Amino acid sequence: MEAAAAKLIGAGLAMIGAIGAGAGIGIVASGAVQAMGRNPDATGTIQTNMILGIAFAEAVAIYCLVVALLILFVF
Amino acid sequence: MTETPKQRVWGRWVVLAAFLVGVYLFYVAKIPVIMPEVLLPAEEVFHLGGFPITNTLIALFFVDLIVFGIAFGVSRAVASGKQILGGISGAVEALIEMIYGMTEGTAGKWAKTIFPWFATIMLLVLVANWMEMIPGIETVGLIHTSEHGEFATQQIGPFLGIVKAEGEGGHALIPYVRVVSSDLNFTLAIAIVVVVMIQYYGIKSQGAAYFSKFWNVKTVFTKPIFGVIDFGVGLLEIVSEFSKVLSFAFRLFGNIFAGSVLLFVIGSLVPVFAQSIFYLLEFFVGAIQAFVFGLLATTFMAQATQGHGGEHHEEAHA
Numbered sequence: 001m002e003a004a005a006a007k008l009i010g011a012g013l014a015m016i017g018a019i020g021a022g023a024g025i026g027i028v029a030s031g032a033v034q035a036m037g038r039n040p041d042a043t044g045t046i047q048t049n050m051i052l053g054i055a056f057a058e059a060v061a062i063y064c065l066v067v068a069l070l071i072l073f074v075f
Numbered sequence: 076m077t078e079t080p081k082q083r084v085w086g087r088w089v090v091l092a093a094f095l096v097g098v099y100l101f102y103v104a105k106i107p108v109i110m111p112e113v114l115l116p117a118e119e120v121f122h123l124g125g126f127p128i129t130n131t132l133i134a135l136f137f138v139d140l141i142v143f144g145i146a147f148g149v150s151r152a153v154a155s156g157k158q159i160l161g162g163i164s165g166a167v168e169a170l171i172e173m174i175y176g177m178t179e180g181t182a183g184k185w186a187k188t189i190f191p192w193f194a195t196i197m198l199l200v201l202v203a204n205w206m207e208m209i210p211g212i213e214t215v216g217l218i219h220t221s222e223h224g225e226f227a228t229q230q231i232g233p234f235l236g237i238v239k240a241e242g243e244g245g246h247a248l249i250p251y252v253r254v255v256s257s258d259l260n261f262t263l264a265i266a267i268v269v270v271v272m273i274q275y276y277g278i279k280s281q282g283a284a285y286f287s288k289f290w291n292v293k294t295v296f297t298k299p300i301f302g303v304i305d306f307g308v309g310l311l312e313i314v315s316e317f318s319k320v321l322s323f324a325f326r327l328f329g330n331i332f333a334g335s336v337l338l339f340v341i342g343s344l345v346p347v348f349a350q351s352i353f354y355l356l357e358f359f360v361g362a363i364q365a366f367v368f369g370l371l372a373t374t375f376m377a378q379a380t381q382g383h384g385g386e387h388h389e390e391a392h393a
Contacts, residue, residue: 044180045180048177048180048181048370051363051366051367051370052367052370052371052374055326055367055370055371058326059322059325059326062322062325062326062329062330063325063329065329065333066325066328066329069115069329069332069333070115073113073114073115074115
């Protein structure tokens with residue numbers, strides 16, 4: 001196999017990790033929306049914590065993205 | 076809402092004219108659209124006495140100018156004594172109010188100390204991210220010879236045009252200005268400053284007790300098994316401090332760099348109209364990432380000042 005083709009396949013495989021982050025962000029948002037529906041007064045606090053949770057879940061996908069970018073453009 | 080309906084109508088015509096010019100250039104004049112060469116490290120534009128000036132450094136200079144301009148504008152507006160600030164000053168006032176409220180909610184009595192960090196990071200990163208929206212940034216620049224570039228200059232009628240290079244070797248575009256958040260050095264620098272300051276505020280608020288978070292021997296002899304686990308968790312905390320630097324730096328860098336690559340790809344696939352939808356997405360992502368960077372820094376600093384043992388005690392007071 002050519003090295004260039006292997007690079008592209010590798011970058012694509014690296015991005016599989018984004019599945020977990022996507023599911024995680026969905027779970028966080030679903031929980032936050034349910035909580036806001038039950039207690040609309042606490043919306044501000046819930047929103048802040050939701051964004052924090054999303055940021056942590058998203059970090060994993062960003063690691064995948066960085067690995068994919070490194071494979072594509074550096075090596 | 077200071078603008079009159081007349082001005083708004085004019086704005087629409089300008090947008091329509093720009094859209095039609097784009098359609099004409101691409102579909103009638105058949106000017107090819109080429110995807111810029113994507114490079115991970117920032118490119119050097121020129122040297123200043125042996126010191127390489129990269130295009131992200133130029134962008135950082137403009138970001139600083141804009142932030143200073145906003146600061147002077149707002150301070151002049153505040154000094155003018157008006158009750159209601161309009162325009163950018165009003166927007167900045169609303170932003171600062173929101174940030175301060177959020178800092179008070181997470182940091183409590185340390186809000187006054189931590190708030191400048193949140194506000195500085197938020198403003199700087201927000202302006203840096205939103206620079207991506209300005210037309211011409213990352214697309215106007217010098218043309219250099221490159222091994223795997225796709226550009227070549229060629230005489231087209233009276234103009235000097237840019238066309239795709241034929242065969243091996245070619246030319247690549249080095250933009251004059253590239254969004255500073257897409258340079259890992261910038262994000263890593265802010266991340267290191269933030270994590271060092273987290274340790275500083277931890278030591279300042281708790282003294283030597285702060286280190287018991289890392290070297291936890293309080294419960295090793297009192298609780299048989301869980302004490303040892305607590306000690307191991309304390310050692311893991313050291314690793315987590317280093318991983319904070321990486322996750323801060325890569326989160327911002329990854330989002331903004333991927334965003335600019337996305338804009339390149341969409342722009343080279345569908346040059347007319349499609350890109351504006353993704354500009355909207357990038358506008359949103361830029362704001363969220365700036366907010367998340369500041370919010371995470373605030374949360375970690377607040378955690379460091381509260382400590383593990385005294386957590387319930389402090390909550391009872393607050």
